[in-house]
Amino acid sequence: MNRLIWAAAIAILLSACGSAVKLDDVPVEDKAGTSVSKTDGKDGAGVGQRAVTGVALDNAQSTAAMMATNRTVYFDYDSFAIRPEFQSVIEAHAKFIKADKSRKVAIEGHTDERGGREYNLALGQKRAEAVRRAMGVLGVAESQIEAVSFGKEKPAVLGSTEAAMEKNRRAEISYR
Amino acid sequence: MLKRRFLLLLATLASLPALAQFRVEVSGVGLTQIPVAIAAFRGEDAAPQKIAAIVQADLERSGQFRAVDASAVSLDEGSRPDVSNWRQKGADALVTGSITRLADGRYDVRMRLWDVVRGQDLGGQSYAVVVGDLRLVAHRVSDFVYEKLTGDKGVFSTRIAYVTKVGPSFNLWVADADGEGAQSALNSAEPIISPSWAPNGSQIAYVSFESRKPVIFVHDVASGKRRLVANFKGSNSAPTWSPDGKTLAVTLSRDGGSQLFLLDATGGEPRRLAQSSAIDTEPVYTADGRSIYFVSDRGGAPQIYRMPATGGNAERVTFTGTYNISPSVSADGKWLAYISRVSGVFKLHVMDLATGATTAITDTTADENPSFSPNSRLVIYATHQAGREALMTSTLDGKIKARLAGQKGDIREPDWGPMQK
Numbered sequence A: 001m002n003r004l005i006w007a008a009a010i011a012i013l014l015s016a017c018g019s020a021v022k023l024d025d026v027p028v029e030d031k032a033g034t035s036v037s038k039t040d041g042k043d044g045a046g047v048g049q050r051a052v053t054g055v056a057l058d059n060a061q062s063t064a065a066m067m068a069t070n071r072t073v074y075f076d077y078d079s080f081a082i083r084p085e086f087q088s089v090i091e092a093h094a095k096f097i098k099a100d101k102s103r104k105v106a107i108e109g110h111t112d113e114r115g116g117r118e119y120n121l122a123l124g125q126k127r128a129e130a131v132r133r134a135m136g137v138l139g140v141a142e143s144q145i146e147a148v149s150f151g152k153e154k155p156a157v158l159g160s161t162e163a164a165m166e167k168n169r170r171a172e173i174s175y176r
Numbered sequence B: 001m002l003k004r005r006f007l008l009l010l011a012t013l014a015s016l017p018a019l020a021q022f023r024v025e026v027s028g029v030g031l032t033q034i035p036v037a038i039a040a041f042r043g044e045d046a047a048p049q050k051i052a053a054i055v056q057a058d059l060e061r062s063g064q065f066r067a068v069d070a071s072a073v074s075l076d077e078g079s080r081p082d083v084s085n086w087r088q089k090g091a092d093a094l095v096t097g098s099i100t101r102l103a104d105g106r107y108d109v110r111m112r113l114w115d116v117v118r119g120q121d122l123g124g125q126s127y128a129v130v131v132g133d134l135r136l137v138a139h140r141v142s143d144f145v146y147e148k149l150t151g152d153k154g155v156f157s158t159r160i161a162y163v164t165k166v167g168p169s170f171n172l173w174v175a176d177a178d179g180e181g182a183q184s185a186l187n188s189a190e191p192i193i194s195p196s197w198a199p200n201g202s203q204i205a206y207v208s209f210e211s212r213k214p215v216i217f218v219h220d221v222a223s224g225k226r227r228l229v230a231n232f233k234g235s236n237s238a239p240t241w242s243p244d245g246k247t248l249a250v251t252l253s254r255d256g257g258s259q260l261f262l263l264d265a266t267g268g269e270p271r272r273l274a275q276s277s278a279i280d281t282e283p284v285y286t287a288d289g290r291s292i293y294f295v296s297d298r299g300g301a302p303q304i305y306r307m308p309a310t311g312g313n314a315e316r317v318t319f320t321g322t323y324n325i326s327p328s329v330s331a332d333g334k335w336l337a338y339i340s341r342v343s344g345v346f347k348l349h350v351m352d353l354a355t356g357a358t359t360a361i362t363d364t365t366a367d368e369n370p371s372f373s374p375n376s377r378l379v380i381y382a383t384h385q386a387g388r389e390a391l392m393t394s395t396l397d398g399k400i401k402a403r404l405a406g407q408k409g410d411i412r413e414p415d416w417g418p419m420q421k
Helices: A002-020 A057-062 A065-070 A084-098 A117-137 A162-168 B010-015 B051-061 B083-088 B131-150
Strands: A072-074 A105-110 A145-151 A170-175 B024-027 B034-038 B065-068 B093-101 B107-115 B120-129 B159-166 B169-176 B183-188 B192-197 B203-208 B215-220 B226-230 B236-241 B247-252 B259-264 B280-285 B291-296 B303-308 B324-329 B335-342 B345-352 B358-360 B368-372 B378-385 B388-395 B401-404 B410-416
Touching: A072 A084, A084 A117, A084 A170, A105 A117, A117 A145, A117 A170, A117 B192, A117 B236, A117 B247, A117 B280, A117 B324, B034 B051, B034 B131, B051 B065, B051 B093, B051 B131, B093 B131, B107 B131, B120 B131, B131 B169, B159 B192, B169 B192, B169 B203, B183 B203, B192 B236, B192 B410, B203 B236, B215 B236, B215 B247, B226 B236, B226 B247, B236 B280, B247 B280, B259 B280, B280 B324, B291 B324, B303 B324, B335 B358, B335 B368, B345 B378, B368 B410, B378 B410
Parallel strands: A105 A145, B034 B065, B034 B093, B324 B368, B388 B410
Antiparallel strands: A072 A170, A105 A170, B024 B401, B093 B107, B107 B120, B159 B169, B159 B410, B169 B183, B192 B203, B203 B215, B215 B226, B236 B247, B247 B259, B280 B291, B291 B303, B324 B335, B335 B345, B345 B358, B368 B378, B378 B388, B388 B401
């Protein structure tokens, strides 16, 4: 029963994201990486004319608040341990991803605003990889998951209060 | 207590409303400053740039000079100044000059430097340039004066890169070392971090999140063309150049964890530099190319380490505190600047590498990302002031600071470019 509700919720989320968000081409399984090519990326140029295709967070936020909550795992300060209350979130998504081998998911790690940008990027990576590992334990193929980090660059909530920072220490499960 | 004063470049702002990104505020007084008088350049009332004001701001920002009032004098590079009069005013040196519009529309700028203590002509320079290069000429005049009087190379004609965030929009800028004349290299709706100048000063590597993950680009400053050099599975970040410009040291998570790799600057397959089960990131080469400083939490908390640039044993460099990040090594190899968390706040520190002695040189609490000037005399860094992200320069003793204060938005991620050829 619970399982059905989860599956339905995720299906709605997926369709909402899938239709609204045009992602740039980031191959998840490409481990070797095509490092240099003549065609990748748009060149920068003069002032303000080359806004790269952004994936607005607004798209995700416009989906039901429940959906947003259900694909976010929050972390304690300076911690990468998955709190027990988020295990069910990870299990639900793991089940959904496993059900279709063509599904790709990015786990996006985030930190609060304290400290340096690059070190926070590495901390966010640890959070993302903690969720990736938890999904791996549940049998999700590594080729379907990519753990990436935004460090402190994309806070969910603006502000320097402890309440805001709690909301920013997170990993988001993002379908691509 | 340090005296506090503010220098407003009103003349510059008035003449350059569109380009005036920054205001320089100098606070603090050093102990061994050279008193220098800079007379208005003859003809600059009618010229598009006030050369004397730019030179004066440059020299003051360096922390090594104190301006002596030279208003209401009429001198140029051909004048023979009354040195006893300038000695009386307390000056050790005097800069004179002129600016003349040429028939072809260019400007002829001439200057002369006097040692008024000895009554000696220390030499002069002349430049014939288009109007767009007048600021650069002023910076070159500053470099000439600086080098003649201190024996060190000046850095006034170098460039800096930094990132602004205005609302949802991110911009990577290239500006003169005084923050003026900023030109946008890249505009993006997603964050840009960690710009890093190539040693030849013509390219910048940086991290962009435009594809919903951090990837590394190398961007040609003159043409605006850029190349994706690292887009491996996971996160790609913290690019830094080897001194010969051939190699980038980067942080990749392709094999799990944030780990250090070397990459040809043209791209290709990365080579692992070190292997640990901890976070390794923020690599930076020493100027001789032999060593790499980096941050690792292998000891349980982030500390700065040093290892051979070819890999091998890492030795710990910072021992005080539980959070030391963002190392920058001066070109002369004598100084390490980094950010240390002390009592919950983040402060710029400078370490004398010969003795290991460290000093916190700011009174701000959210310092980030220091970068040395190429003559090893100044450090530029990001901080928070009055609720805004701003850039500051400081002398290594912390006594002279200048704020490069943007008109709007948050300014961050500075990187000081190399000496111009």
